[in-house]
Amino acid sequence: MSRIHHLPLHVEFGDCDPAxxxxxxxFFRWFxxxxxxxxxxxGVPTWKELEKTTGIIGTPLVDTQARxxxxxxxxxxxxxxxxxxxxRTKSFVMKHRILRGEELLCECNEVRVFAQRTGADPHAIRAVPIPEDIRALCG
Amino acid sequence: MSRIHHLPLHVEFGDCDPAxxxxxxxFFRWFxxxxxxxxxxxGVPTWKELEKTTGIIGTPLVDTQARxxxxxxxxxxxxxxxxxxxxRTKSFVMKHRILRGEELLCECNEVRVFAQRTGADPHAIRAVPIPEDIRALCG
Amino acid sequence: MSRIHHLPLHVEFGDCDPAxxxxxxxFFRWFxxxxxxxxxxxGVPTWKELEKTTGIIGTPLVDTQARxxxxxxxxxxxxxxxxxxxxRTKSFVMKHRILRGEELLCECNEVRVFAQRTGADPHAIRAVPIPEDIRALCG
Amino acid sequence: MSRIHHLPLHVEFGDCDPAxxxxxxxFFRWFxxxxxxxxxxxGVPTWKELEKTTGIIGTPLVDTQARxxxxxxxxxxxxxxxxxxxxRTKSFVMKHRILRGEELLCECNEVRVFAQRTGADPHAIRAVPIPEDIRALCG
Structure with a gap:
C-alpha cells in the first residue's frame, strides 16, 4: 500500500478559460x-539539494494518461x-486523482523517472535507477 | 487521410523549469x-461565434495520453x-506530435467532445453529437 | 482603513524558471x-453571478506597478x-504585498475598474461607476 | 536611438479568461x-551559455509598470x-508595446538588472554592472 498525499487547492479565476x-x-500543473x-x-530533499549530492534534477515525465x-x-x-x-527498476508510476468533495473530477497515471545530467546542456539528461533511499522514504 | 496542421513555435525561457x-x-498548452x-x-468559426449560433462552447478533453x-x-x-x-459519434481523436526538426519530442492522443451548455452555471455542459458541418470542414 | 486579506501560498517547482x-x-498570477x-x-458574489444581475464581468486592470x-x-x-x-469614481486602487515570513518579496499597486459588456464581442467592454453595494461590502 | 525588436504572436484560447x-x-509572459x-x-548568448562564462543567469525585474x-x-x-x-550603471530600462495592427493594446516599462549567483541557493543572486560587451551588442 502506498502512502497517499492530499493537497488542497482553490480554483482561481485565471485558471479558467472563456467557457x-x-x-x-x-490540471497538469496541479498534478x-x-x-x-x-x-x-x-522527507525527500528538494531537487536543488539532491542535484548537489546525487546529480538528480527531478522526475521528468515519460508518459501520462489523464481522464x-x-x-x-x-x-x-x-x-x-x-x-x-x-x-519499477528505472521508473515509477504516480497516480493523481482530483476531487471536489466526494466527486471525482479527473484522474491521471504518470510514468516518471529520476533524471541526472549527462552534460552541461539542459537537453542532456538520462534516467537513473530508482535511488533506494528515496524509495524507502516513500514506502 | 486527415488534414495535418503545422504550428511553428519558439520555446521561451519562461516555458522552462529549474532543470x-x-x-x-x-506541452499541453501547445497541444x-x-x-x-x-x-x-x-475554416471552423471561433467558439465565441459558434456559441451564438449552435451553443457549442469548445471541445473539452475527455481523455489524453502523452508520451x-x-x-x-x-x-x-x-x-x-x-x-x-x-x-466517432459523440467524440473525436486528435493527435499531436511535437517535432524539433526531424526529432520527435513528444506525441499525444486526445479524445475530445463538442460541448454545449445545459444551464447558466459553467459546470453545466454536455457532449453533443459531432456537428456534420464541422466534420465536413475538417475532412 | 481598508480591510486586509491574507492568502497563503506555496511556491511550486513549476513556478520557477531555469535560474x-x-x-x-x-507573481501577477498571485496578485x-x-x-x-x-x-x-x-462577500462580493462571483463574476459569473454578478454578470447575470449587473452585467459586470470582472475587474480588469488599467494600470499596474510592481517592485x-x-x-x-x-x-x-x-x-x-x-x-x-x-x-475613485470609476476605478479603485488595489495593493498587494507578497511576504515570506517578515520579509517583503514584492509589492504591487493596481488600478482596476469594474467592467461591463457593451456587445457580444469579448473586446466590447467598458468601465462602469463603482457599484455602491460592492464598495460597501469591501468597506 | 535603440534598436526595436518585433515579436509577432497569436492570442490563443487558453490565454483568455472567463470574460x-x-x-x-x-501580457507579462509576452513582455x-x-x-x-x-x-x-x-546576438547576446543564451543565459545558459552566459552562466558558464560570466556567471550571469538572466535579467530579473526590479520594477515594472504597465498600462x-x-x-x-x-x-x-x-x-x-x-x-x-x-x-544605467547597474540596471537598464526595457520598454514593450503590444500592438494589434495600429492599435496599442498595452505598454510596459521595466527596470531590469543582470544577475549573478552569490551562492548555490537559488535565492542568492545579486545585480552586477552592465556588461560592456552586451551593451555594445544591443547598441
Whole structure:
C-alpha cells in the first residue's frame, strides 16, 4: 500500500478559460504540484539539494494518461490525491486523482523517472535507477 | 487521410523549469493551441461565434495520453503537428506530435467532445453529437 | 482603513524558471488571485453571478506597478496581502504585498475598474461607476 | 536611438479568461518573451551559455509598470515591440508595446538588472554592472 498525499487547492479565476471552466493544462500543473508535494511529505530533499549530492534534477515525465470526468470552475475547492502505486527498476508510476468533495473530477497515471545530467546542456539528461533511499522514504 | 496542421513555435525561457527544460504542462498548452489552430485552418468559426449560433462552447478533453521522448529547452524551434485520425459519434481523436526538426519530442492522443451548455452555471455542459458541418470542414 | 486579506501560498517547482527562482509573471498570477479572494472574503458574489444581475464581468486592470525586492524559490511559503487603499469614481486602487515570513518579496499597486459588456464581442467592454453595494461590502 | 525588436504572436484560447479576454499575467509572459528575443536578435548568448562564462543567469525585474489600453481576445494577431530606451550603471530600462495592427493594446516599462549567483541557493543572486560587451551588442 502506498502512502497517499492530499493537497488542497482553490480554483482561481485565471485558471479558467472563456467557457468558464478550468483550462485543462492547469490540471497538469496541479498534478505536478501533487507530485512534488508528495515527495516533500515523504522527507525527500528538494531537487536543488539532491542535484548537489546525487546529480538528480527531478522526475521528468515519460508518459501520462489523464481522464477528465467533470469540469471545475473558479471558486471550487479541490484536493489532489497523489500516490505511487508501482515502482519499477528505472521508473515509477504516480497516480493523481482530483476531487471536489466526494466527486471525482479527473484522474491521471504518470510514468516518471529520476533524471541526472549527462552534460552541461539542459537537453542532456538520462534516467537513473530508482535511488533506494528515496524509495524507502516513500514506502 | 486527415488534414495535418503545422504550428511553428519558439520555446521561451519562461516555458522552462529549474532543470532548464520545458515544464511539461506547457506541452499541453501547445497541444491545445494546435487543436484550436487546426480548426481555424479548416475554416471552423471561433467558439465565441459558434456559441451564438449552435451553443457549442469548445471541445473539452475527455481523455489524453502523452508520451515524452526528448526534452526541449528555450531557444528551440519546434512544430506542433495536429490531425484528427478518428471521428466517432459523440467524440473525436486528435493527435499531436511535437517535432524539433526531424526529432520527435513528444506525441499525444486526445479524445475530445463538442460541448454545449445545459444551464447558466459553467459546470453545466454536455457532449453533443459531432456537428456534420464541422466534420465536413475538417475532412 | 481598508480591510486586509491574507492568502497563503506555496511556491511550486513549476513556478520557477531555469535560474531556479519564481518566474515573475507568476507573481501577477498571485496578485490576481489575491484580488479575487479579497472580494470573496468581503462577500462580493462571483463574476459569473454578478454578470447575470449587473452585467459586470470582472475587474480588469488599467494600470499596474510592481517592485521586486527579493527572489523566491520553490518550497517557499508566502502570503499575498491585499487591500484597497483608494476608491475613485470609476476605478479603485488595489495593493498587494507578497511576504515570506517578515520579509517583503514584492509589492504591487493596481488600478482596476469594474467592467461591463457593451456587445457580444469579448473586446466590447467598458468601465462602469463603482457599484455602491460592492464598495460597501469591501468597506 | 535603440534598436526595436518585433515579436509577432497569436492570442490563443487558453490565454483568455472567463470574460473572454486575455488574462493579464499573459501580457507579462509576452513582455518577457519580447525581452529574451530582443537579446537573441542582438546576438547576446543564451543565459545558459552566459552562466558558464560570466556567471550571469538572466535579467530579473526590479520594477515594472504597465498600462492596459484595450483588451485582446483569442484569434487576435499581435506584435510585441521591444526596445531599451535607457542604460544605467547597474540596471537598464526595457520598454514593450503590444500592438494589434495600429492599435496599442498595452505598454510596459521595466527596470531590469543582470544577475549573478552569490551562492548555490537559488535565492542568492545579486545585480552586477552592465556588461560592456552586451551593451555594445544591443547598441
Amino acid at each position: 468558464g471552466i478550468v483550462w485543462f493544462p492547469n 505536478d504540484a501533487g507530485s512534488r508535494r508528495f515527495f516533500v511529505a515523504c 477528465f470526468v467533470r469540469p471545475a470552475s473558479y471558486g471550487d475547492e479541490i484536493v489532489v490525491e497523489t500516490s505511487i502505486p508501482e515502482w | 532548464g527544460i520545458v515544464w511539461f504542462p506547457n 491545445d493551441a494546435g487543436s484550436r489552430r487546426f480548426f481555424v485552418a479548416c 515524452f521522448v526528448r526534452p526541449a529547452s528555450y531557444g528551440d524551434e519546434i512544430v506542433v503537428e495536429t490531425s484528427i485520425p478518428e471521428w | 531556479g527562482i519564481v518566474w515573475f509573471p507568476n 490576481d488571485a489575491g484580488s479575487r479572494r479579497f472580494f470573496v472574503a468581503c 521586486f525586492v527579493r527572489p523566491a524559490s520553490y518550497g517557499d511559503e508566502i502570503v499575498v496581502e491585499t487591500s484597497i487603499p483608494e476608491w | 473572454g479576454i486575455v488574462w493579464f499575467p499573459n 518577457d518573451a519580447g525581452s529574451r528575443r530582443f537579446f537573441v536578435a542582438c 492596459f489600453v484595450r483588451p485582446a481576445s483569442y484569434g487576435d494577431e499581435i506584435v510585441v515591440e521591444t526596445s531599451i530606451p535607457e542604460w
